[in-house]
Amino acid sequence: MESQSSGAAFTRRGFIGLAGAVSATALLAACTTGGGSSGGGSAGVIKFWNQPWGGTTFNPLDKQITLAYKPPKGLGKATYQEIQWANFTQTYSSAVASNTGPAVSSGGGTQAFLFESQGKIAYADHLLDSWKKNGLYDDFLPGLIDTLKTKNGYAAVPYNLDMRVMWYNKSLLSKYGVAVPTDWDTYVAACKTLKSHGIYGYGTYAGAGGFTGGHNLVSHMINNGGGLFDSNNQPNCVTPENIEAMDWVLGLVKNGYVDPRSATYTAANAQAQYKALKFGMGWDTGGLASNVGGSVGNDLVVASPLTGPSGKKGALFFPNNIMMYTHTPSQKGSEAFLTYYYKNMAPLWTKNTGIGLPPLKSIAATKEFQSVPNNVKIINEWQPISKTWGAPGSNTVFLNVTTVDGTPAMDTFTQGILGGKVTAKAALTTLQNTLKANAKP
């Protein structure tokens, strides 16, 4: 009954092709959660807040999906709110502090852990248990759910994946006879050839609002078997693996393979450099090609992960997530809504809204998703080798990650390396000291 009407709603809005799948999954959702909620619970409205994860079409579609939610009997409907990225930490903090916050939200990658430490997060353990029964749990990419596990429970559920991958311009490389690099040495060699044609081989950016440059550096550390945190989730930056990785980048900087302006480039600046054919290879998010757009965008191709000097592969990724709050009219209501949402969110990917990569195998398997080769390559080749900020100690996100994710310490480190005027060891030592001072034991 309910599933029919939500299916109809989608059809009306033009999702004809999806209506069948949607109504089927919604029916499932209604069954599973309906069974659990027979005990009642208040009919409070579930406030869902989401960020602009994609292009201009993302939030309207997301809102439609949210409002099409028909709650099981006794549970509240869902309302939708888009939250701007500008100053979103203030927005969420002030809302949570004044008890006007959402029951369910996405947000910054480490936000759940910050609020968890402040006792504001409702753990997802019960929800995940219920998902084990309805098949949703097994639909997540392997190992993904456990990246958000804390010692007290699951702080959040993976929502979309943000990857740092290697890109190259296939036309430029073939024009100058450069083979696509497979390891660090061939990467340097490729850079050398590109430089002789006035092209930078290592495109990156670390300017205002651009944290990708730092992500790339950590990605290289992980590639070499390193990373920033030990198994106790404490900072441990000055390791031989990390020093070797940073020396590699410093070598690229000193040889002029990195644009000297990278340290203060914004995302838009870097994209302009790709467009101007000044960046032949580089490291960016999975959405680079569509962000650059045009004919150059079509030439940008995701490379296979490089093999590090230690013979390992690896990269950094961010399991962006959805969290539930203790301040909710009904925890059952929050869980019922999330179950519905996860079963019906596929259009966010199949409709090409520009959101990061999907956490669910079923979405990755859709023919719409499979039709974009770069995305397929990322999911098939990069996702399995990617680690969280917790590497090498763990493959989880935790509170201390807030000391590195988009922080001044990380910016200073990154801009220092990209400026080329530091030694790897000194920069890592400074980073270590700052992180140690800021970390919670």
Add this chain to the structure above:
Amino acid sequence: MTASTAERLNRARRGVGVSGHGPGAPAPRRKSVISARAWTLLAFALPSLLLLLLINLYPVIYAGIQSIRNGDLINAGDFVGFANYASVLSSPQFWSSAQFTLIFTISGVFGSWAVGLALALLLRTRIPAGNVFKVLLLLPWIVPVVVSATSWNFLVATPQSPIPILFTALGMPNVLFLASPVLAQVTVCIFKIWISFPFMMMMMASALASVDVNVYEAAKMDGASTWQTFRGVTLPIISRSTYISWILMTIFCVNDFPTIFLLTGGGPVNSTTSLVVLAYRTVFQNFQVGPGVAIAFLMTFVLVVISVVLYRQIRKVNVE
């Protein structure tokens, strides 16, 4: 004018009260109820007082409490005394940020003043379509910073940007306007001057408007040079407005968060991290609320001290 009226007026000037007492009767101060005039003035000030308490004072007190506790954005935390202040004052980053704040403020205040004054002097003369220029020159102040920062970034950031192309054509390739620490500071300061000079231009234009032309004629007849006239006649006349504009611009510069944050984010390697940017990043990126708010308070304290010094200067000018 009768003596009693004069007395009444004097009392009015002193704020004692105009009505309520019979003419000529000296106010029996102790016994008197507050005069009607005082009541009126109190009523005049009341709305602003309420707003001050609600909107302005409340956050200051709230932040003051935050600065002596170890809480986070949501929980109050425990009382830690002046530990946050001590840790902030002993951090090298604080002092390097203080140094850049000083550079930024001094160049922002005097740079925009000099440009604004020069343009005000120029626009004071007869120029065809002068009013059009006046409005066009105000644009940098009117445009939202989010937009102008983007536009400046577009103009200077990449080698394909217009200004680097221009510099390359002039034989100066590879000028790193934002990526070299020193040049980034220069660029940010010029950006700030660009945003602020229209305000100064208006301040100075209205100050100059009160200068009597005859004074110049007299100075000219005395054989004074243009520079001498400027030093000897113009500057003293506009000195009060100048000091006031310096105070206001000092506040605007020290508290200016978006200008810097949107153009450089405080980089490269913190070279353009001013105190307010540092405070913001400490609170909202490091989540160290106590120390971050302590930075804001130290900043405010210095600001108040500087302003009081300049304020005294104004009083002196007034006395002269």
Add this chain to the structure above:
Amino acid sequence: MTQIVAASSRPITVGQVDVRRRRADHTSGKRGQWLRFLLIAVITAIVIVPIFTVFLLSLQPSLGSTSTAAFTLENFANVFSQTSVLTWLTNSLLVTVVTVVIAVVVAAPAGYVLSRARNKLVSGYSLILFVVQSLPVVTAVIPLFILFAQIGLVDNLVGVTIIYVGATMSVAIWMMAAYFDSIPITLEEAAWMDGASVFGSFTRVVLRNSLPGILSTAIFSFLLAWNDYLIAVVFLRSDGNYTLPVGLETFFQQNATNWGLVMAVAVVMMLPPVLLFAFLNRYFSVGGIGGSLAGK
């Protein structure tokens, strides 16, 4: 009464801009005029390059556009058809106009107190106004939000309007006080002698002669409320309540920004203040803002 009218109709030269004087020209002559014209034209051209850039960028086809023309009005069409930019514009105008009106209504009498009543208490008040205004806005947002959430003024245009009035108040009061300083007290004295109350003389004599001061204060408040996004982005949640600067932020996505739309909204955002300045230009004088500070 007659005296008051006479007094207030007397030309006041002290604080008001005398147009004839502004046109003062020491190095007269046609050639000098055109040389200065050339100079100011070049300076203006250089200064407005970044603003011209905004216009140019707003006319470029945006990402994913099928247009091949070098210039297109597509961004403007998209902004008006796909976003609630008209609602944002209405909200912005509403918030700004109400802020300006309240700011002037609050600041004018308070400024009068600062200008005319000169004692320790008033001096102290002036200093407190100064101190509270020196604390950066970014530290004030969260406490204010918590306070306003309790009284239900979150995601509400009334809430942000109150905050803007508070934020603009200190400087507005000084600006008014400074302007009142330039109005000779003899005008009020004459009114008092005619039996006018303090309130009566304030409204009929002082305010009537303060148009330039009021306009300066109004424009200062206007720009503050019009351009703010630090406060609005935290306080306003629903699309229907966005002001233009918050609406502008909707084009900034996770890793991509639709610059064409941003610039188009920016152009929309620039128009009202530019028009305002163009119309009020000759009245706008912020001179002597701190006169009341200085006077005591």
